[in-house]
Every structure is written in structure tokens, then in C-alpha cells.
Amino acid sequence: MTSSLNDVLSAVSTVVWGPFVLMPLLLGTGLYLTIRLGGIQFRTLGRATRHAFIDTSSEGAGDISNYQALTTALAATVGTGNIVGVATALSIGGPGSLFWIWVTGLVGMATKYSEAYLGVRFRTTDKHGKQQGGPQTYLRRGIPGGLGKVLAAAFMLFTIFASFGIGNLAQGNSIAAGMEDAFGVDPVVSGILIFLCVGAAVLGGIEGIGKITAAFVPLMIVIYVVGGIAVLITMADQIPAALSAIFTGAFSGSAAAGGFVGSGIMLAIQFGVARGIFSNESGMGSAAIAAAAAKTEHPVRQGLVSMTQTFIDTIIVVTITGLVIVTSGTWQMGRDEAAVMTAAGFAEGLPGHWGGTIVSISLIFFAFSTILGWSYYGERSIVALFGQWISVPYRMFFTALSFVGATSELELAWTFSDLANGLMAIPNLIGLLILSGLVARETREYLRFDPRLKKSPDDVARFVQQQRMDWH
Numbered sequence: 001m002t003s004s005l006n007d008v009l010s011a012v013s014t015v016v017w018g019p020f021v022l023m024p025l026l027l028g029t030g031l032y033l034t035i036r037l038g039g040i041q042f043r044t045l046g047r048a049t050r051h052a053f054i055d056t057s058s059e060g061a062g063d064i065s066n067y068q069a070l071t072t073a074l075a076a077t078v079g080t081g082n083i084v085g086v087a088t089a090l091s092i093g094g095p096g097s098l099f100w101i102w103v104t105g106l107v108g109m110a111t112k113y114s115e116a117y118l119g120v121r122f123r124t125t126d127k128h129g130k131q132q133g134g135p136q137t138y139l140r141r142g143i144p145g146g147l148g149k150v151l152a153a154a155f156m157l158f159t160i161f162a163s164f165g166i167g168n169l170a171q172g173n174s175i176a177a178g179m180e181d182a183f184g185v186d187p188v189v190s191g192i193l194i195f196l197c198v199g200a201a202v203l204g205g206i207e208g209i210g211k212i213t214a215a216f217v218p219l220m221i222v223i224y225v226v227g228g229i230a231v232l233i234t235m236a237d238q239i240p241a242a243l244s245a246i247f248t249g250a251f252s253g254s255a256a257a258g259g260f261v262g263s264g265i266m267l268a269i270q271f272g273v274a275r276g277i278f279s280n281e282s283g284m285g286s287a288a289i290a291a292a293a294a295k296t297e298h299p300v301r302q303g304l305v306s307m308t309q310t311f312i313d314t315i316i317v318v319t320i321t322g323l324v325i326v327t328s329g330t331w332q333m334g335r336d337e338a339a340v341m342t343a344a345g346f347a348e349g350l351p352g353h354w355g356g357t358i359v360s361i362s363l364i365f366f367a368f369s370t371i372l373g374w375s376y377y378g379e380r381s382i383v384a385l386f387g388q389w390i391s392v393p394y395r396m397f398f399t400a401l402s403f404v405g406a407t408s409e410l411e412l413a414w415t416f417s418d419l420a421n422g423l424m425a426i427p428n429l430i431g432l433l434i435l436s437g438l439v440a441r442e443t444r445e446y447l448r449f450d451p452r453l454k455k456s457p458d459d460v461a462r463f464v465q466q467q468r469m470d471w472h
Contacts, residue, residue: 009415016422026283029429030107033114036440041109041307044447048304049311051453066305068210069294073287073306075213076167076373077280077313078221079366080174083359086321087341090331095242096249098322105314108282109307114432114439116306118142119288120299121442121471126388130206133292134377135285136384139431142438151427152384155285158424159381162286164401165417167374171367172405173413177339178367182360191406197368199399202375206293209372220365221317227358228320231349235327242326280313284421285428286377297460299471300446301453324349371402442469 016022034041052070064072089097115135122141123133136159139152172194179185201212232239281287287306296302321342325331328345337344346355375398382394405413432439449455449463464471 006412006415009412009419013415013419013422016419016426022422022425025429026111026425027104027107029283029432030104030111033110033432033436033439034107036436037110037113037443039110040113040304040443041106041311044304045109045308045311047453048308051301052305052308055453064206064210064293064295065214066294066296066302068214069290069302070305070309071213071217072206072210072293072373072376073290073309074221074312074373075209075217075369076286076290076377077309077370078217078317079171079370080363082313082317082321082366083342083363084174084339086318087325087331087338088335090322090325091333091335091338091341094249095245095322095326095331096247096251098246098319098326099250101314101318101322105280105282105310105318108280108314109310111429111432112280112282112287112310113303113307114436115283115285115288115428116291117299117303117439117443118432118435119292120294120296120302123292126383128388131293132380132384134289134380135428135431136289136381137292138288138435139427142435143431148431151431154427155424156381156385158420158427159286160378160385162417162420162424163374163378163381163398165413165420166370167378168371168398168401169405169408169413170417171370171374172402173408174367175364176406178360178364182357182364187407191403194368194371194406195399195403198371198375198402201372202395202399206376209376210293213369213372216365217369220362220369221312224358224362224366225316225320227346227350227355227362228324231324231346231355232320232327234349238327239323242323245326246322280310280318282310283429283432284425286374286424289377289380290373297455297457298446298450298464300443300450303443304453442467 052067086098086101089101093100118138119133119135122138123131124137124141126132135155136152139155140148142148143151172191175194176185176187176190179190180187201208287309291302291306294302294305296305324345325341328348330341330345330348333341333344343356343359346359347353349355350358375395378398379391379394383391445467446463450460455463
């Protein structure tokens with residue numbers, strides 16, 4: 001019965017992630033928003049990065065700093081998709097898949113900006129003084145009539161399912177596997193440790209999650225990236241050939257799975273786009289939930305900060321993974337070996353067991369941080385759907401589920417996770433297209449007023465009042 005259900009879900013997921021649903025919707029929305037916003041990701045990346053990592057203080061209302069909102073979103077996105085997901089794409093679609101992951105990331109930056117902007121723009125304050133925002137709020141408040149309510153309800157439902165699947169079960173399973181491979185720890189022991197650590201973090205709410213992610217997310221990314229750069233230095237003579245394979249494979253279809261040329265190109269695009277969105281979550285709307293909790297003077301500022309998350313995730317972390325796999329040639333190991341492909345690539349360039357150890361430790365931290373980020377996404381969605389009373393029961397159930405993930409076989413959970421991720425993106429992308437005019441107009445007005453993102457909170461408050469913008 002489980003096998004039959006897995007087959008059905010896999011077939012539906014293939015359609016959702018196929019060339020007629022999410023592929024054109026994701027790329028099309030990202031490209032459309034890039035055009036409407038005047039290539040905002042290219043024009044403002046430097047200023048956005050400075051505002052995210054240097055000018056981190058903010059006097060605006062919110063639950064956490066804009067930097068903590070960024071690291072919370074990074075915690076949820078920099079996960080197994082950056083290691084196993086990229087390897088899966090390359091093993092099926094060939095080196096050309098990495099090119100399409102880059103494309104998805106670059107246009108996805110405009111998508112990520114827009115959803116974060118709207119998350120802050122339409123956020124509300126609940127009776128406990130906490131910020132409530134994200135697609136579940138801006139779809140309902142920004143789109144009049146029944147359509148907005150239907151889209152918001154669909155997003156919330158699929159996000160709750162995704163938080164249990166890709167946000168919990170699958171990540172707990174990855175941590176347990178990494179602990180067993182690297183240190184020989186029994187999965188049951190790993191499950192107990194995960195249960196205790198997740199409980200300590202999640203039961204503290206977004207403030208606790210924000211403090212934890214702000215402390216260790218940058219460190220875990222730096223360790224992984226430095227390790228990857230060290231591997232690439234030892235194989236520097238192979239990098240030109242690897243880059244050639246990536247760019248030619250994107251349009252010639254040199255898929256590991258073989259087949260005719262047209263089939264290879266489609267596989268490269270399909271798995272590049274699918275794994276790209278799986279990695280950076282641009283278009284899924286999840287990061288907008290974290291952005292809505294940020295202290296910020298204006299939605300544009302937090303939108304730009306959130307946009308840098310996609311750049312870090314895809315253009316930096318994913319690129320390191322992809323180049324190591326292609327340069328080392330481990331992408332040809334086959335789909336069944338995707339879970340160990342990155343570790344094998346790192347082992348090619350680093351002495352002894354260092355390569356595999358770095359990847360295993362990174363996978364453990366990436367997966368744990370993903371659990372923390374998704375716990376907040378799921379909680380905000382279920383609270384918006386059923387009320388504040390369900391917050392603590394959700395946290396308790398979510399924490400208990402992490403033990404199940406560490407100690408169970410989860411092929412069905414992975415299939416379900418892929419499907420839930422795709423389904424939650426659909427209502428969000430439709431909403432972004434409908435609200436794109438508002439985003440473009442208000443972004444243009446604010447950047448004319450504050451092009452360097454240096455205006456004081458008082459100046460910004462006066463600007464908001466002059467614009468008669470219904471945001472506080």
C-alpha cells in the first residue's frame with residue numbers, strides 16, 4: 001500500500017514539477033518580475049548586501065532583526081538540497097543542469113525580493129504582539145474577493161504539510177545518516193539528540209530561532225564554502241573543462257541518463273529548475289514568513305536583504321557543490337549514488353577522510369538549520385489557519401516528529417515533500433503576478449527617495465506618511 005501511494009504521489013509530483021506547470025510558472029514569474037522591477041537584483045545587489053551584513057541595526061517594529069530574519073530564511077534554505085539535491089540534478093540532467101540552477105537563482109532573486117516585500121508590506125500584529133505575515137497574509141489582504149482567500153488557504157495547507165515533510169522528517173533522516181556515516185552514531189541516539197536540540201530551539205519561538213541561526217548559520221556556510229574552494233584549488237586544471245561541460249550541456253543535453261538530444265536538454269532544464277527552487281525556495285513564499293518578522297523601517301529594505309539569501313544559497317553554496325561534482329567527475333556515478341556524490345567529490349581533492357567529514361558535518365548542520373526555519377514557517381501557517389491556541393501543540397508535535405524522521409525509512413516522505421513544495425509555490429506565484437504592479441510602483445518610489453538605503457527612520461516615516469501608504 002505504501003509503495004502504491006508513493007507511486008501515485010511520484011506521478012503527481014512529476015506533473016507538478018514538469019514542463020507544463022511549475023517550470024514555466026517559476027521561470028516565467030521570475031523573468032516577468034525581473035523586467036517589471038528593472039533588474040533589481042543586478043542594480044541593487046551591492047547595496048542590499050551592505051544593508052544585510054553591515055547596516056544591520058533597525059529601529060522599525062518587528063520581532064527579530066533584519067539580519068536574524070535573513071539567517072532564519074538561510075537556515076531553512078541552505079539544507080540537503082545544496083548537497084544531495086544538486087547531486088541528484090547533475091546525475092540525471094548532466095552538468096548542464098547547474099546552468100539552469102543558476103538561471104533559476106538569478107531570476108529567483110526578483111521573486112524572493114517581491115515575496116519578502118509583500119510579506120512585510122501586508123503583515124499584521126497578533127494579540128500577543130507578534131508579527132504575522134507571508135503569503136498567507138498578503139494573498140488574503142492584497143487580493144480582494146474570494147480569490148485571495150482561496151489562494152491563502154491553499155498556501156497555508158501545503159506549507160503545513162511541507163513543514164512536516166521536507167522541513168522535518170527528511171532533514172532528521174539526513175542528520176541521522178550523516179551522524180552514522182561520519183561518527184558511527186546509532187540513528188536512535190541521533191534521534192534523541194535531535195529531539196532535545198529541536199525542542200530547546202523551537203519551544204523558544206522565533207526569538208530563540210533567530211538568535212541560534214544568527215550565531216551558527218554563517219559559520220556553517222563558511223566552513224562548507226572554504227572546504228569546497230580548497231578542493232577546487234587542488235583540481236584547478238579541471239575547472240575550464242568543467243565550465244565548458246556546464247555551458248555546452250545546458251543546450252546540448254549531455255545527460256547522464258542518456259537518450260536523444262532533445263530529451264537530454266529537457267532533463268537538464270527540468271532538474272535544474274526543480275533542484276534550484278528546492279534549494280533556494282524562491283517562489284515558494286516561505287522566506288516571506290521570516291521576512292515579515294523583521295525589524296525594518298520599510299518593506300523595500302527587508303525585501304532587498306531577503307533577496308541576498310538566494311544569491312548566497314544558489315550562486316555561492318550551490319555553485320561550490322556543482323563545480324566540485326563536475327570537476328571531480330563524480331556526477332557520472334549515477335542517480336543511486338547521489339547521496340554520496342558530493343562527499344566523493346570532496347574526497348578527491350582533500351587528503352585522508354577530510355573531504356567526506358566536511359560534507360557529513362555540513363549536511364548535519366544544514367539539515368538541522370532547515371528544521372528550525374521550517375518549524376517557524378509551519379507554525380505561522382497553522383496559527384493563521386486555526387488560531388493562536390495551536391501554536392504550542394504544533395511545536396510539541398513538530399519536535400516529536402524529528403525523532404521519527406531520524407529513525408525511519410522515508411522514501412514516501414521525500415516524495416510527499418517534493419509534491420508539497422511544488423503545490424505551495426503555485427498559489428504564491430499566482431499572487432505575485434497579480435500583485436506585481438503594486439510591488440513595482442512602491443519599490444520604484446522608495447528607491448527614488450532612498451537610493452542608498454541610508455535615510456533615517458524619521459525620514460522614512462515621513463515618506464510613508466506622504467505616500468499615504470497603509471503600512472506601519
